[in-house]
Amino acid sequence: MKFAVLVFPGSNCDIDCYKAVEDTIGQEVDYVWHTATDLSGYDAILVPGGFSYGDYLRCGAIAQFAPVMNEVVKAAEAGKFILGICNGFQILTEAGLLPGALLRNSGMKFICRQTPLEVVNNKTAFTSQYGQGEIINIPIAHGEGNYYCDDATLAQLEANNQIVFRYAGDDHNPNGSLKNIAGISNARGNVVGMMPHPERAVDQLLGSEDGKRMFTSILNAWREQHGAAVNG
């Protein structure tokens, strides 16, 4: 299986994503610059966190028009796995690949800390290795993670089981997001965006290794599609 990690000017979680793929599932992975015009050789595309184009105008607003994003749209249509993390989630919403938008945190502060998440949907290609309703520890690090969508969109998300993660625990909503939403998928389920950083939780030395199973889930989903051996 081959992964692409997109790199925009201002991306800063690209190396973490690359290492997470390398260390957790040992699959091929390349950095792909924002000017690339062909992603056809990749099975999964990671859109990493950071501050693409300095977050000028709005987070992800300028990145959505980078040449590589046309290819991301094609890859999404082709059913490839696309995971946007933090700024990557913001970029995918701006590009219209995921519904809704990410607003300024309700408390106005940039928040960087470990956060308990509830796995709301473990039937996706990205979460099959988790239990339904399992609480996992994954860090967040954002100033604009306050998920918002209108009522009609929310009803659709709920009806199609597109809410993948919610913030859990006592102090359960760090940023004011609608219905504690931390991550969602598209209707088809092959595009997921999330504010928390699974790539920063792949080793106990980092405080948690709960993010590992996102990567093993993706690999298993790909193997199932391609008739190869699946890991337990």
Added chain:
Amino acid sequence: MKAKVYVTIKENVLDPQGSAVQGALHTMGFEEVGKVRIGKYLELNLNTSDRAEAEARLTAMCEKLLANTVVEDFRFELEG
């Protein structure tokens, strides 16, 4: 021709910056302040003299890039 573009957060969407500024103004003794909404103001110089075309193209610019219409409204004025 000069365009002045105003981008504001939709009425039904919470504006945390506006709420914080409202709180600060109250603390300072400006109790008369009701809701505060913070937006963006952009000035664009356009190399065109065709007003109708400028309006159509500005609308496209706002819808595609300058505003995120999921959470923001926009309006503009043309001068010259």
